[in-house]
Ligand SMILES: Nc1ncnc2c1ncn2[C@@H]1O[C@H](COP(=O)(O)OP(=O)(O)OP(=O)(O)O)[C@@H](O)[C@H]1O
């Protein structure tokens with residue numbers, strides 16, 4: 001109950017409080033992108049031959065592909081030959097031992113609100129901390145392992161559980177999917193790996209915190225989550241980056257696999273550096289996220305709170321293959337200044353009695369541009385498929401924009417697809433009403449926006465809902481009045 | 482407590498308040514009546530600082546401070562409360578969180594710490610009981626989907642929670658059923674403590690039977706054209722406003738009648 005108030009209390013005048021840099025000695029791949037870059041990364045990670053081959057195949061695919069042009073913004077020019085595709089702190093941490101993590105890195109994560117040391121770890125949340133291209137620490141690993149839950153960095157999974165990785169890698173997002181997926185498959189460095197065994201309800205939130213620090217790099221992580229029969233997991237990712245004048249590319253791939261009766265809840269609180277008020281700098285967040293409900297009665301739920309990045313471009317999707325499976329997508333995307341978001345979801349109904357629910361809440365302020373793009377596809381065998389889509393846009397000021405591109409393709413007459421859309425402005429009478437009760441305009445807007453986004457914020461795990469509310473309030477500062 | 486002198490205000494270039502005078506002392510209840518469009522809500526809006534209204538002359542002092550110089554939120558924090566004629570809906574914002582925020586903002590302004598969750602809940606329960614306010618409504622989103630009467634009752638519930646020095650009730654009685662009117666009036670009477678004041682805008686004498694005013698004023702074409710005691714309300718109920726319209730130009734005479 002105290003959440004709204006906490007947000008308000010913490011509203012500060014800082015613009016982007018995660019913009020600091022960590023000074024640490026880094027090992028970087030030579031600038032540029034070619035087959036040798038791919039080999040360099042694979043060698044650094046001591047990968048088996050099959051994985052190198054897999055990467056090279058993806059690289060060759062990437063070379064054949066072209067940048068897309070259908071998106072609702074102008075594709076920025078990106079010179080991939082001028083950045084380094086691998087950046088890792090030189091002092092290497094020994095796996096399984098937090099004591100040997102560079103104190104500078106521990107301090108960095110602590111400053112970001114992610115304490116990693118035993119004494120200070122967040123209770124009930126296991127964290128994998130990724131710094132530029134590598135995972136630096138994973139908490140509660142031992143405790144999880146007792147239950148058979150695997151939660152580790154992707155690099156470690158390749159070494160320790162190669163069969164699992166080989167079995168599932170690229171099965172949901174093939175490297176041919178799109179140019180960024182191909183690029184990622186070729187040069188991905190780290191990320192998280194999760195496996196929940198049959199019948200296990202993961203006892204804590206799993207979470208990965210991504211931090212970009214190095215200059216002239218991109219971050220290309222890969223996350224793979226497999227929930228075996230009758231299992232459950234809730235996973236959350238957070239991310240921040242220093243303030244820099246040049247743009248940095250973040251092109252991640254996330255694959256989720258839910259087997260029979262399994263449920264995966266995947267939440268994102270995205271707060272990459274958004275660039276300054278004139279649109280200078282910021283992260284290009286071009287991400288491919290997809291899950292498959294492979295087994296009957298399985299469920300995948302995406303929740304995202306997107307406040308950062310110069311450009312956010314992603315459509316977390318669900319393939320509803322198993323009969324009676326459910327896909328959900330809950331999104332709040334906030335754009336201000338010159339930020340752009342082109343985001344939404346795709347729900348592919350293949351199995352019988354499959355259900356999907358899409359709740360998208362766009363918030364545009366300043367000169368921000370917000371597009372919802374969604375596809376609901378019902379295959380011929382998907383008897384009794386059901387979809388409900390609610391797509392709302394909230395405008396603050398009159399220089400911003402909201403756009404919706406809903407696509408529906410149905411090949412089955414028994415399908416029921418519902419789409420509702422609204423566009424609203426924050427009313428002056430609403431603000432005056434709150435003013436009249438002693439609440440100033442900035443806080444009034446934060447209250448109204450959090451109320452508007454409530455249905456989505458409610459989906460987040462408790463620990464992060466408050467954070468997300470604060471983030472919305474802080475992100476809107478200065479964009480009113 | 483409140484001293485309004487020769488107040489003039491316009492909206493979109495049209496003058497609505499044309500030299501209004503009113504004195505409200507601590508502990509008093511003043512009723513303002515007057516035909517539709519005479520400027521009653523405008524007066525409430527101007528006093529609380531609604532943006533669309535331009536003050537073109539005169540002054541309004543609240544406990545000696547220039548009220549018109551303060552931001553709307555500071556006026557509220559100083560202790561001016563308006564129960565709106567048309568309360569707005571704010572989807573998704575829970576009534577309780579909103580009240581807690583408002584209460585703590587007002588406390589912070591006075592240099593008081595936030596109310597502890599326990600104390601807040603105690604206060605909430607107490608006021609709910611006082612006003613026979615439905616707990617289910619308190620837990621819902623602010624006015625979202627409330628019936629007309631429920632919105633009005635919520636205004637009075639907020640009034641009870643925030644405990645202002647001066648409360649302006651703009652047609653709180655319209656839309657209330659007979660029982661609700663009695664409950665709300667009883668609540669307002671219980672909230673009276675000899676120090677706080679009320680300005681009650683209404684069209685109906687009935688409300689004034691429950692909340693007995695010390696003074697009744699008639700606002701017509703942006704001025705107070707007649708002031709009297711509660712008997713004036715009865716007279717208005719009987720005769721309407723026509724007899725006043727004829728001598729509305731005699732504003733000087735009306736001023737003499739003002740209570741001091
Ligand atoms: N925002 C506005 N824009 C234009 N005209 C306005 C505005 N607000 C008030 N007015 C006009 O000012 C006049 C006074 O309105 P006001 O709402 O104060 O009347 P009232 O005395 O409260 O009437 P009622 O008894 O019907 O509530 C009316 O003619 C109204 O149309």
Ligand SMILES: [Mg+2]
Nearest residue numbers: 521522523566
């Ligand atoms: Mg009115």
